[in-house]
Amino acid sequence: MHWPFSSWDNLRVKTASPSELFRKLPSVDDLMRAAELSALAASYGHESVVEAVRPVLARLRQEIASGLLDEKALDLALSGLPAAIENELRQALRYSLRPVINATGVILHTNLGRAPLGNAAIEHIRETAASYSNLEFDLGAGERGKRDAHVDRLFRKLLDDEWQGASHTNSAGLRPVEKLRAGSGGTAEAAVSTRAAVATIAVNNNAAAVLLALNTLAEGGEVIVSRGELVEIGGSFRIPDVMTKSGAILREVGTTNRTRTSDFERAITERTRLLLRVHRSNFEITGFTEQPSTAELVALARKRGIPLIEDLGSGALFDLRSVGISCEPGVLDSLRSGVDIVTYSGDKLLGGPQAGLISGSAELVRRMRSNSLFRALRVDKLIYAALEATLLAYVRRDHNAIPTLRMMRLTKNEIGERAEALSARIATEKLKAEVVDGESLLGGGAAPSSVLPTRLLALTCDGLSANELAAQLRTADPPIIARVEEGRVLLDLRTVFPEQDIALAAALARIVR
Numbered sequence: 151m152h153w154p155f156s157s158w159d160n161l162r163v164k165t166a167s168p169s170e171l172f173r174k175l176p177s178v179d180d181l182m183r184a185a186e187l188s189a190l191a192a193s194y195g196h197e198s199v200v201e202a203v204r205p206v207l208a209r210l211r212q213e214i215a216s217g218l219l220d221e222k223a224l225d226l227a228l229s230g231l232p233a234a235i236e237n238e239l240r241q242a243l244r245y246s247l248r249p250v251i252n253a254t255g256v257i258l259h260t261n262l263g264r265a266p267l268g269n270a271a272i273e274h275i276r277e278t279a280a281s282y283s284n285l286e287f288d289l290g291a292g293e294r295g296k297r298d299a300h301v302d303r304l305f306r307k308l309l310d311d312e313w314q315g316a317s318h319t320n321s322a323g324l325r326p327v328e329k330l331r332a333g334s335g336g337t338a339e340a341a342v343s344t345r346a347a348v349a350t351i352a353v354n355n356n357a358a359a360v361l362l363a364l365n366t367l368a369e370g371g372e373v374i375v376s377r378g379e380l381v382e383i384g385g386s387f388r389i390p391d392v393m394t395k396s397g398a399i400l401r402e403v404g405t406t407n408r409t410r411t412s413d414f415e416r417a418i419t420e421r422t423r424l425l426l427r428v429h430r431s432n433f434e435i436t437g438f439t440e441q442p443s444t445a446e447l448v449a450l451a452r453k454r455g456i457p458l459i460e461d462l463g464s465g466a467l468f469d470l471r472s473v474g475i476s477c478e479p480g481v482l483d484s485l486r487s488g489v490d491i492v493t494y495s496g497d498k499l500l501g502g503p504q505a506g507l508i509s510g511s512a513e514l515v516r517r518m519r520s521n522s523l524f525r526a527l528r529v530d531k532l533i534y535a536a537l538e539a540t541l542l543a544y545v546r547r548d549h550n551a552i553p554t555l556r557m558m559r560l561t562k563n564e565i566g567e568r569a570e571a572l573s574a575r576i577a578t579e580k581l582k583a584e585v586v587d588g589e590s591l592l593g594g595g596a597a598p599s600s601v602l603p604t605r606l607l608a609l610t611c612d613g614l615s616a617n618e619l620a621a622q623l624r625t626a627d628p629p630i631i632a633r634v635e636e637g638r639v640l641l642d643l644r645t646v647f648p649e650q651d652i653a654l655a656a657a658l659a660r661i662v663r
């Protein structure tokens with residue numbers, strides 16, 4: 151049977167009334183019997199095709215009712231029904247989560263999925279996902295093992311001063327952990343006396359890491375935080391709220407702009423369980439300001455035998471000073487200065503998968519691991535696979551294997567050359583392209599002033615406003631996300647993979663045509 155619905159009743163000449171037009175519409179059952187739709191049903195499933203038929207027919211009914219279709223137009227629409235239904239089907243069955251081209255220049259863009267993973271991480275995810283693994287199985291002993299063992303061993307290497315080498319010690323004037331701790335006299339349970347005792351566990355994300363740390367170490371007791379660090383990150387993570395959920399009591403000290411070590415000291419009582427420091431991440435306080443240094447808080451924590459934890463947020467595992475950013479403390483900086491526990495994200499500056507990492511005193515980490523919340527917040531084997539591959543790149547010091555680090559290390563010149571090449575390729579009478587100086591952002595809650603100099607491709611298109619051009623770029627396949635500033639669309643190739651430059655050029659050519 152072939153398509154029967156277009157040529158029905160072709161002989162009539164008088165204008166058809168809407169009710170006559172409605173009568174020409176086939177029923178869903180009629181349609182499903184047609185050969186074209188049987189073929190679709192064979193590859194997409196009967197139900198999906200029926201689901202796609204309904205809205206297409208509903209649109210036709212709507213168009214007839216509003217007088218948009220005469221008989222001829224309806225015949226045309228009916229002959230195009232199989233194509234319309236197939237199109238509807240493809241739209242409905244398309245993935246909602248799709249890759250996009252990030253031309254914003256924000257390296258860790260939370261809305262765009264933060265860190266893209268490197269090839270080794272993707273390959274390790276693939277092989278782990280497609281097969282059984284020794285996730286919780288000790289191959290040597292032939293018995294049950296721990297899933298965190300796979301990454302803890304790599305973190306031990308990365309956070310071990312000796313392995314890091316003497317050149318790193320004393321960078322930024324920080325003293326090695328063991329020297330600071332030698333003077334603590336082992337007063338607190340928290341005080342780690344040897345460097346080897348640094349342990350790491352992973353949970354779902356950094357919000358979960360903070361929750362687990364506070365719940366384990368401070369439930370029912372007080373946690374002292376500076377009023378200048380009671381931050382909200384991304385709308386749904388607020389320190390006071392997480393504190394409440396953890397069962398700990400927030401004890402704020404100081405003022406928004408100025409907090410001193412003595413404020414912390416005065417607030418300490420027998421109910422105090424923790425001192426907490428939070429990276430401000432998405433804002434800065436400038437002007438008449440004062441915050442205790444990490445070293446001062448460490449000294450106070452040691453003196454009073456109370457653990458100090460730091461929510462680093464981004465938590466870099468490599469030295470950001472190497473790309474000209476000096477205001478972001480790394481994980482190692484914090485641990486070296488004597489902070490007992492640091493929490494940080496896996497998919498921010500670390501450049502790995504979404505995870506929350508808790509590193510520091512092995513004794514405190516052991517307590518968190520035995521909290522039942524740790525089981526509820528645990529991460530999946532695919533995340534361990536991606537984390538392990540990302541950490542191995544650090545261990546091998548192969549920073550270019552990690553896409554976000556590679557993007558950070560691109561020079562303004564390298565980006566400028568690509569922008570010039572793309573500009574030459576796309577510029578037309580209608581599409582004006584200019585390469586200008588600008589700034590890329592680290593994003594992901596790194597200090598808001600953490601910018602990298604870049605070269606931007608600035609576009610204007612005759613007959614389209616900048617917002618319209620940006621909207622058209624978003625409908626490209628894959629969608630392209632750009633910045634709009636001062637009536638121009640700005641493309642920052644720092645965050646565009648070089649192999650995507652061609653897709654960018656093709657999308658622009660299509661829009662201009």
Ligand SMILES: *Cc1c(COP(=O)(O)O)cnc(C)c1O
Nearest residue numbers: 355356357429431462463495595
């Ligand atoms: C980003 C951030 C968080 C939240 O981390 P997620 O991994 O997104 O849960 C918490 N604290 C700080 C300081 C941050 O910057």
